[in-house]
Amino acid sequence: MASKRTNTAAWSKSLNQWKIGVQKDGVRKYFYSGTPGRTGQREANAKADAWLDDNITGTNKKISVLYAEWVESVKLTCGTSYVEQCEKYGEYYILPVIGKLKISDLNEGQLQTVIDRSYKHRCLKKDRQTKSQDKPLSKKTLMTIRSVEKAFLKWCRLNNYTTLNPENLTIPKNARLNEKTILQPDALSTLFSVDTRTRFGKRVFDDYIYAYRFAVATGLRPGELVGLWYGDVKGNTVSLRRSINVQGEETTGKNENAIRSFVMSKKARSAYDSQVQLLRSSGVPLNYNTPLFQIGCQRSLVKRWESYQKSNGIEPMVTLYELRHTFVSIESGVLTDSQLKMLVGHSKNMDTAGTYRHELKGQREALAIATDAAFDKISV
Incomplete structure (x- = not known):
């Protein structure tokens, strides 16, 4: 199998040119370029890559x-x-x-x-x-x-088709994130105080209510919510071990950080305790692998959440995934970015706050008050 270059050409003052040494099958070779600037560095690297690629298989494949x-x-x-x-x-x-x-x-x-x-x-x-x-x-x-x-x-x-390892791919500076909608304070107040929706013109208990509340209090993805089992909660700690995607397949989550544990906040604990009580009163056996929220599939949860919002005048309506954005927007003023990443299961490179944080009504006013207080403090 061909070797892969892990270094880059360096400028040699004594030779007055770029130089790189690479090794393949026990043989070490050096490649050079007298072209000044980064162009010369790339030329030397390209020569080294060409030699390393000499035995690469399938290079003619489209x-x-x-x-x-x-x-x-x-x-x-x-x-x-x-x-x-x-x-x-x-x-x-x-x-x-x-x-x-x-x-x-x-x-x-x-x-x-x-x-x-x-x-x-x-x-x-x-x-x-x-x-x-x-x-x-x-x-x-x-x-x-x-x-x-x-x-x-x-x-x-x-698979030995190339040694190309793109390290410097960039996103255009003018690219912007799509605007997301989050639950504002009035809608959050409704969510945590109203547990009914309208069905055929009558008010009925929404048996997914604690799932909505748990989602906004934890930042879980919809698939993680559907995949949560009763046995995944020990004491006050939730361990996320699986996710159920829109096709109904069980996966280990969106990325390698999706498998994680966290301690429930008071809001999350209240939603959890209420859901467990609901299961008991409904006669559902509480085994290790009992689905905590008894959600048939993501589509069912989506339709029910839309019905709840329409029934209770929540506008603008938000998606289930935007409950996750709501959670980050609430917590971003309290937690550090690394703490947020750990809670929501993001990689180190993900801009969690930048991608998921949106403005809650009253935040600008609160910032203005805090700024005034800071200036008052130093002008006394």
Whole structure:
């Protein structure tokens, strides 16, 4: 198997040129470039990569062919949702730009072009383009495109098709996150005080009420809420071990940080205790693997949550996932970013506060009061 370069060319003052040494199969070679600036550094690195790639297999394969093989390998270990995401992002954004290239001709600049063109033109597959093509893609979608590209290239490296490791793919500076809606204080007050909805013109108890409250008090994803078992709660600690996606499949969650534990707040504990009492009064046996909220599927939860909001005049309406945004918006003024990441299951690189925090009514006024108090303190 070919070696993979882990270093980069360095400028040699004595030689007055860029120099890099790499090793393959016990043989070490040095490559040089006298071109000044970073162009010369890239030239030396390219020479080293070309030598390392000399024995790379399948370098004449088209990227579209390898991408299809990668998706098939993803199906072996990942849930349907992630597989569909990889297929969609390949079809809409990645393959229209680089699909016809040979893997040996691919470079980091072409991967960056995928991101830049997608930002400017949105969907790049001609028969899927819409009237909103003039509206740039959101920052989060562009970050997902980059993530999928990196995952595909990692598979290619592992399978000895290339040594390319894109390290400097950037998101356009003007890219913005889509605006999300969160529950404002009045709506939160309704959620924690009203446990009924309207059904056929009559008020009825909403037996998912404690799931809504638990979601906004913990920041759980909808799939994590559906996948939570009675046995996952010990004392005041909740251990998240699984998620149920929209296809009804059990997964280990959205990412490697999804499996986590946390201690319940008072609001979360109250919702949990009320749900356990509801299960007992309904005669549901409380075994280790008893679904805590008795939710049939995510679609059922979505429809019921929409019905609850309409019945109780909550406007603007928010999605189940935006309950997670609500949680982060409430907690962001209290917790550090690292604490938020740990609670909601985000990676170190995720901008949790920047992506999920939105303004609650009254926050600006509170900030103004706090600023006045600070200035009063130093002007006495």
